[in-house]
Amino acid sequence: MNLYEEMYKLVKQIPRGMVSTYGCVARALGDIRAARAVGIMLNQNPYKEVPCYRVVYSDGGLGGYATGVEKKIALLQRDGIEIRDGKIDLKKYLFDDFETTYPLKRLREEQERLRKRMRIEDDFEFSTVAGMDISYSKRYAYGAYVEFDREGNIIKKKVVKRKIDFPYIPTYLAYRELPVFSELIQNERPDVVMIDGNGLLHPRLFGVACHFGVVHDIPSIGIAKKKLCGEEREKSIFVNGRKVGVKVGKIYVSPGHRISVDSAVSITKRFMKYSMPEPVRQAHILANETRREDENP
């Protein structure tokens, strides 16, 4: 799913003489949480027929414009919209009658459906562990894969480059990153994969590490630097009363698929070095290097 295209289709529906808001467009996408992402996607809009200037703040304030707010004001006035003290009267000009299929709602339903296949019980051999991470430039994602043997030696590295077609939206990270991870795992079969992001530690109990694990039927662990949700009590994280992960040092560890919370923690600790399990840290470094070299040949 290309969320950029879905959003441009919505914004094109705002008629001349009316405006909508970042939040309204986000709701039409299916989740108010995407409001910031709407702003980011509009800022990168390449189509001149998409009237970005017709999207403003929910309090009637103008918001930003890639080529300057003055330009936004001029275009709005040309449409016949009155601006008083830098604000628009939304009671008079708001458009919120989008025709939409609520794409993000469909993705949430897919997460719930895939979650039924998720197994949080140990079901893996333990000989090799791979780490995966992604580095971003304006238009591209650079994914890296680093595989270790059980003694901690690196036995394989690979990288891929791919165009970005989905913005970062909290709780939908998998839809931004999974295409890259799927490309990386082709022809590889590590016993366990560590992903930079959460697994069970997710409001719908289905973070990117779970999503990846289920789709590829590979044991996986989520490694996050920040807590997405839940309550922390003595290093354990709970979501809806369920223990979904553990804080190990400064990172949050949660199972993805085919592994228990306890095993996810013990394997993570076994590879821990510089506050981060080496497979993920090395993948992070490799992804960054690859992006920098591609940006400055």
Add this chain to the structure above:
DNA sequence: GCGACAG
């Protein structure tokens, strides 16, 4: 103004 939501 506060709280805050992986990357």
Add this chain to the structure above:
DNA sequence: ATCTTGTCGC
């Protein structure tokens, strides 16, 4: 995540 330089300190 990215934008960004040097600098202080273990």
